[in-house]
Amino acid sequence: MNRLFPFIICLIFSSLVILSAPLLSRAAGEPPPPRSCTVKEVLKGGMYVYIRCQEKDKEIWLATVAMEFKVDQMVSFVDAPPMTDFYSKFLDRTFPEVILTDIIPPEAKKK
Secondary structure, three states: OOOHHHHHHHHHHHHHHHHHHHHHHHHOOOOOOOEEEEEEEEEEEOOEEEEEEEEOOEEEEEEEEOOOOOOOOEEEEOOOOOEEEEEEOOOOEEEEEEEEOOEEOHHHHHO
């Protein structure tokens, strides 16, 4: 039993280090990977644009600085937590859930 104890402690510690590696890399400042979706609707809202997108099998709303988007265009964006019950004064509309984000330009993805 005395011989197994250090081995078991070492095994447990090694497992914890290996399993926590993804969490540690995020904590070290590594940004989350970008997400992508296909534009289905564009609503211009003053300085911002609201984009209804299809991401895999889920429909999502994005809000970003105003720029031109086309229906069926694929966009990549910085992952962020969604805002719930977000009200746009300009559109006089409440979005049940919207992600306030930055769009990643196509040329930035190639680097």
